[in-house]
Amino acid sequence: MKRNGTAVWKGSLKEGNGVVSTQSKVLDNAQYSFKSRFEEGIGTNPEELIAAAHAGCFTMQLSAYIGEEGFEIESIETKCDIDLVDGTIVTSHLTVSAKVSGISADVFQQQVTKAEKNCPVSKLLNAAISTTATLV
Structure with a gap:
């Protein structure tokens, strides 16, 4: 069995942002960013x-x-x-x-x-x- 997820990032580390998706589409272009990872931003990490x-x-x-x-x-x-x-x-x-x-x-x-x-x-x-x- 194999499963996959994808990530797309645009821009620099601190000013950029990205989206992640899962094969099942449970996550479908869920946003993530420097702020959602290291601070208190909207999105996942x-x-x-x-x-x-x-x-x-x-x-x-x-x-x-x-x-x-x-x-x-x-x-x-x-x-x-x-x-x-x-x-x-x-x-x-x-x-x-x-x-x-x-x-x-x-x-x-x-x-x-x-x-x-x-x-x-x-x-x-x-x-x-x-x-x-x-x-x-």
């Missing part, structure tokens, strides 16, 4: 997109592992915080809240740790990855 991708990937992987253990999932919500320092993504922190019938805190945490290490986006990132997980 690469780090925000990576955070969404990591949260989505991890959550799906966690649901697979919990399901394999035979538990019924009501919901899993994950927030991902990406930290960009001196031009390098240094951390990705996942904050997870889940409602899972009958699962113990220990088994839940084991599955969280397994998903943190094994989701494809975690494997891609060259950053410290951490997780805070809560059963609701």
Whole structure:
């Protein structure tokens, strides 16, 4: 399976701007700029997109592992915080809240740790990855 995204940039780094799109068209010419990346401008940025991708990937992987253990999932919500320092993504922190019938805190945490290490986006990132997980 292959997927793609595209970016078009016009102008200089600080005064220019661009758009990003995804193959699915969920993002279709979504704007991004220096201000949306490093200040408080309108639009998205690469780090925000990576955070969404990591949260989505991890959550799906966690649901697979919990399901394999035979538990019924009501919901899993994950927030991902990406930290960009001196031009390098240094951390990705996942904050997870889940409602899972009958699962113990220990088994839940084991599955969280397994998903943190094994989701494809975690494997891609060259950053410290951490997780805070809560059963609701």
